[in-house]
Amino acid sequence: MSSGGRARLALGGLAGVALLAFFLRGVEWSALGAAFRDASKLELGLVVLVTLFTYAVRAWRWGYLLRPLARVPFKDLFSVTVIGFMSGLLVPRAGEILRPYLIGRRHAVKTSAAFASIILERLLDLITMLALFFSYLYILPLPEQQTRGPLLGFLKAGGALAGAAALGVTLVLAAFHSRADQAMALVERVLRLLPERFARPIADAIRAFAQGLAVLQAPLPHLLAIAAQSLLTWLSIAAGVYWTNRAFGLDLPFHTAFLILGFLTVGVAVPTPGNVGGFHELYRIAMTQAFGVAAGPAVAAGLALHALSNLPVLVLGLLFLGREGLSLGKVATITEAAAKDSQEKTE
Numbered sequence: 001m002s003s004g005g006r007a008r009l010a011l012g013g014l015a016g017v018a019l020l021a022f023f024l025r026g027v028e029w030s031a032l033g034a035a036f037r038d039a040s041k042l043e044l045g046l047v048v049l050v051t052l053f054t055y056a057v058r059a060w061r062w063g064y065l066l067r068p069l070a071r072v073p074f075k076d077l078f079s080v081t082v083i084g085f086m087s088g089l090l091v092p093r094a095g096e097i098l099r100p101y102l103i104g105r106r107h108a109v110k111t112s113a114a115f116a117s118i119i120l121e122r123l124l125d126l127i128t129m130l131a132l133f134f135s136y137l138y139i140l141p142l143p144e145q146q147t148r149g150p151l152l153g154f155l156k157a158g159g160a161l162a163g164a165a166a167l168g169v170t171l172v173l174a175a176f177h178s179r180a181d182q183a184m185a186l187v188e189r190v191l192r193l194l195p196e197r198f199a200r201p202i203a204d205a206i207r208a209f210a211q212g213l214a215v216l217q218a219p220l221p222h223l224l225a226i227a228a229q230s231l232l233t234w235l236s237i238a239a240g241v242y243w244t245n246r247a248f249g250l251d252l253p254f255h256t257a258f259l260i261l262g263f264l265t266v267g268v269a270v271p272t273p274g275n276v277g278g279f280h281e282l283y284r285i286a287m288t289q290a291f292g293v294a295a296g297p298a299v300a301a302g303l304a305l306h307a308l309s310n311l312p313v314l315v316l317g318l319l320f321l322g323r324e325g326l327s328l329g330k331v332a333t334i335t336e337a338a339a340k341d342s343q344e345k346t347e
Contacts, residue, residue, distance in 0.1 A: 018277065027299055035248060035300035043247035047240045047308040054236040055082055055313060061124075061229035064222065065117040065215050070107045077103075079320040086317020087331045089274045089310055094331055096122075102324060120215065123169055128230040129261055130166040132238070134159050136258040143253045145291045155259070155290070162262075237261065237309075244305040248297050250287070260286045279306050 059077040066072055080102045088095030100114035137159035146152065215226070238257035241264075245252050260283065267282030268275045280302045287298035321327070 026295065028296065031296050032300055035297060036304070038249075039300070039304065040247040043243045044304060044308060046243045047247070047305070048312055050236050050240045050243065051309050051312050052316075054233060054240070055085065057229060057233045057236060058085075058121075061226060061233065062117065062121060064226050064229065065120055066103070066109065066114065067222070068215050068218060069109045069113055069117075072103065072107055072109075076106060079323070082313055082317045083320045083324065083326075085313050086321070087328075089314060089317075090328060091273075091331060098331055117215070124226065124230045125233070127166045127169055128234045129265055130162045132234055132258040133262040134163040134166070136255055138163075140255050140258075143256055143291075145252055145256070147290055147292050151289055155262075159262075234261070240309055241305060244301050244308065247304065248301040250293055250297055250301060252291060256291065259290060263290075274310060275306070 056078060059074060059081040062081060063072055063074060063077045066077075080099055083102065084095035084099035086095075087098050096115070096118050099118060100111045103109055103114045104111040137156050215222070238254065238261060241257035241260050242252070242254050245257075263282040263286035264279060267278040267280070270278030272278055280299075283302040283305065284295065284298045287293040287301070288295055321331075
């Protein structure tokens with residue numbers, strides 16, 4: 001890894017440590033230890049199982065996104081998915097680069113096309129999560145534990161904006177689905193304005209990328225299956241939040257997890273290794289400010305949720321990484337080289 005890459009990783013690590021220290025401020029360590037001792041081991045075990053199930057569904061959905069390009073066996077999809085998310089925990093944004101690289105190395109899929117499937121996957125995740133967040137605020141009954149006041153008004157305004165954004169993205173995807181050929185023709189006309197030595201590689205990359213969007217022209221049953229897989233993915237993530245809360249005696253209805261997921265999405269956007277700090281602090285804010293939970297149980301549950309939703313992936317990913325003949329240093333090198341190549345193509 002270059003000195004610049006190491007510096008970015010170090011800055012991310014420092015930010016994570018600072019946020020984690022802020023999250024743990026004022027914690028009574030004896031009470032925290034007691035909370036972990038008293039937590040339901042059965043429900044914490046269910047969190048581990050649902051975490052593994054979530055990544056299995058992610059791999060299954062990715063196979064459907066790649067189906068117009070190649071039929072990839074589930075075992076390959078699962079191992080590469082786990083490796084990608086594991087690498088993203090250690091090197092922020094590495095998974096988006098590594099997964100297309102690995103799948104393209106094994107199967108007849110161009111890396112740019114596979115990368116397009118990752119972009120679609122992220123969009124589907126965002127749309128599904130926003131739909132659940134919106135449904136909590138505007139459709140489902142608010143639980144008794146929900147605090148009323150300025151925060152609720154702010155969340156409802158944010159939910160309306162998020163719903164509008166999700167609708168906008170959905171309409172853009174629908175337009176591309178119905179008029180993909182015209183959209184590509186427009187891109188090619190614009191590229192003719194550039195010198196050929198720049199236009200040709202950009203056009204080749206866009207065409208390969210567009211191949212990865214071929215799933216948008218799949219039959220309706222195929223698209224509905226992908227939508228159902230996306231919903232199942234996020235319901236299983238919500239189940240992990242719900243069972244973690246229950247394990248620590250936080251008796252909140254299942255659908256409160258939809259609101260918590262909105263907070264956590266903001267938390268994991270902070271580029272720290274392992275999502276440390278941002279995940280924890282936004283979880284604490286959601287529990288204490290939105291549901292009036294005491295800081296002690298919120299801190300204990302936040303630590304457990306982060307660990308149980310990441311450690312299984314970390315362990316499995318490291319095992320699968322060795323089978324691929326890769327190391328963490330190689331992952332960092334591949335990520336940095338791909339990012340540099342992308343930057344050079346756009347300059």
